[in-house]
Amino acid sequence: MNIDDSAADDVDFEESITLEEVIRKMTMMWQNELCAPCLLPTQMGLVDILLDQIKGMEDNIGRQADKMQLRISLHRMELQRISFMTSDYMRCRLQKIESNPNDAIDQHQRRTQENQSELLSETELQFAREYANAEAELFEKTVLEFMPAALKKVSVPRPDHQDDMVYAKVLGEDIGNVAIPDWQDLNAEMVLEMEKSSCHLIPFQSVKHYVEEGTVQLL
């Protein structure tokens, strides 16, 4: 069986991702999601891995005879921490989806067309659609049904996150420079150098791309 070099590399790569790595990455993604003013690309893959691990470890603990061992208590604390993190991550995303489901769906489809990373997972997309429907029905039955033709439709709000500021820390080397609006001259832009480990209070729009890439962390 011929395994070409790249496939062998992939296998090596997968085998060497430890649970620690996954937890570390999830922590970063969770932190980013909490701090970002809008939805970030979905990390449901990581969540699924962790949910699997949690189930496995809980089963393991269930089989232990003496549940009072310190070791077991420590494991259980760790499991509770991981569960909290994944649940909080999902609740945060649900909240963001609910605040503007149609915009989320549109953005998701646009990103798929432009071959960017997915905004929503399969289940999140389904949730967004069903929630948008429930909301539309509510408004229809209470207000819009009784409106004259010209007022029957309400447009989808497109929130503009232009002015939202975030604390950000640069993780990667050589990111290059980032443009931020020059508040003294509304048409111009200033350029900021992104040095590794530097922290900034900066407009979200300027670093959005890097946050998605993983080279900048929100605080």
Added chain:
Amino acid sequence: MSSNDQQRGGVADKALQLVMEMKRNPDVLPPYNADLVRQCQKKIDELFHKNAAVVERMRNGLDHDPSLLQPRLAAMCHIRRCMMAYVNERKNRIRSFRWRYGGALPASVRNALCEAEIQFFNEYSSTLARFQSNLGEAGVNLLLHTAPPKTLFVQVRTLEDYGEFETSDGTQVQLTKDSLHSLPRQDCEMLIRQGVLELVH
């Protein structure tokens, strides 16, 4: 002239009342004010027909005064916006009920909702339930793990006679009124939420 003005009042008064009703009651959800909503609806209809009459005269080449067409349209949009804001605020509170009470609403809350709102609550509940069941192998209950865990066990006092309760350790506990227990945090979360247990500090 001044008495006439006072009698006429504002075009969007009722709409404003709707919005104020929600602002004045930040903690309690007042019953759905179908009456006020209907009055706003009627107002919009009134304005629409006045505009339609002017347009009709315009089409027939008759004398008409177009100066009130835009203001009436603006007023209609404003009233509609107030109505939407009313429904929207209620919708947000209804959503929070699902996260507070789970899928079953207490009767006191249910009575304050109109038919469409109850249906929205039910659909929201089932949409959320579907989402939760699709997570991982056995689904995840997002009502659990709402705070970073500080300890494995929590001290709780039972508020009512609940009966037998089996913890995830396998131990059986008898929950009688006013009894104190030290139980695993994750087992208690639902019972605390339902009001069967309360945290003791």
